[in-house]
Amino acid sequence: MQLANPELLRTDSFIAGQWQSADSRFSVINPATEQVIAQVAEADVDAAISAAVAAQREFANSTASERAAFLLRWHQLVLANLTDLAQILTAEAGKPLQEAQAEIRYAASFIEWFAAEALRVTGDVLATSVKGQRLLNLKQPVGVVAAITPWNFPAAMVTRKLAPAFAAGCAVVLKPSELTPLTALALAYLADQAGIPKGVLNVITSSDAATVGQALTRHPQIAKVTFTGSTAVGKLLMRQCADTVKRLSLELGGNAPAIVFADADLAVAVQAVMASKFRNAGQTCVCVNRILVEESIAAEFSALLQKAILHLVTGPGVTPSVQIGPLINAAAVAKVSQLVNDAVAAGASLSYQAELALELGYFYPPTLLENVTSAMRISQQEIFGPVATIQLFSTAEEALQLANDSQSGLAAYLFTKDTQRIWHFSEQLQVGMLGINGSAISQAHIPFGGIKSSGFGREGSSYGIEEYLQLKHLCWAN
């Protein structure tokens, strides 16, 4: 990695405004080369929590303009270091460089958005039925926040939590994935450069997520846990938070259907499905996981999709032409292989699978499966790999039933020109987000989040800051 600013490559934890080394360290692996790229310190979790607790009161008393000014400085520094940050991200997560750059811009957009939202926190004055009484609602920061983030968006999942927390006046203990801690540490370095007060941001790098999770969820002075990751870990954290009754936001796994009706613009549908399905090699929570196609256009749609898939270039993310990078680790490749093999054994047809000639790295070839059914495991769980699956339907009611036949309720995509149908599906689909004739649903100003087992709470948008604020009512008997 040739960085213009080598200072960005940090390998110690960041606690109370200091970089903290440790004898005990864990390896970060480049998934495209299987090489160790860094040895990162195991952090002192208790020290990080204490630092955040110590910083909380003063930070809560800072003005909204001070917090907005810091966020804007941080935003500028992130953009100024975009190329280096993207290189770090590609090295540890495997994401193609162009996608990594897009993620850094997306991550920065949350900082900019919440710099503005910091200035717009208001309360209410209520009408009263008792003479002389004054009724007011204040919004105050919830207090110290523990943020736990996944490896698939090592920058954006961090800023989508940190920026609203800082805007609201909350100190944070951040635990990034052990697979991708370097991007989070680089962002912390820039936050420090931007002048974040000491102790307001603490990054605990660790290879023992379970122990860190216990410490964060059980600590009485952590007021809120915000988690993005798998549904299984989300459920565990929810149970662990029960004893201290913490505020909780959970952004969990999805199983997004893309429903393609015969009247859709097929070129648009194929382009949107490709963009969603193969983003980050299929490793996003809102990736199209099930393509539901009306029977009458099945052959035409499959042919168009297959043509698009066979043009995908797979390889190390640093190679400029590459669109599909490696999966995050060997276990991810084994899981995707198993899902595909199970589906084929259960009657799915392997219509296309790219041939890869890569000796190293955790790659899985872009693949198209047809004749997939709801009974197959590949339809029931997140594939998290570059595998498109096509399942057919013959009526709108059947499409709706298939789409909703999932514990997950994060995102869905609908392709049709029929406005009546768009309304019907908009009302009936059990999801938090619906893409209609498109799949670009991730922007700082939209409320991102799910229902059902995909979690609760919203990130981004004007709703995002509410997750870090609590109401206090003042009943003032004048």
Ligand code: NAP
């Ligand atoms: P994961 O295994 O649940 O891990 C997420 C984070 O939780 C990581 O930092 C992980 O640490 C940590 N963790 C693991 N076990 C823990 C425990 N017992 N206690 C506390 N923390 C624990 O998920 P992932 O594989 O990294 O991420 C992929 C998942 O995230 C997918 O399901 C995807 O859909 C979901 N996701 C959802 C959204 C959304 O907005 N809804 C966005 C992105 C991703 P280590 O990595 O260090 O083990």
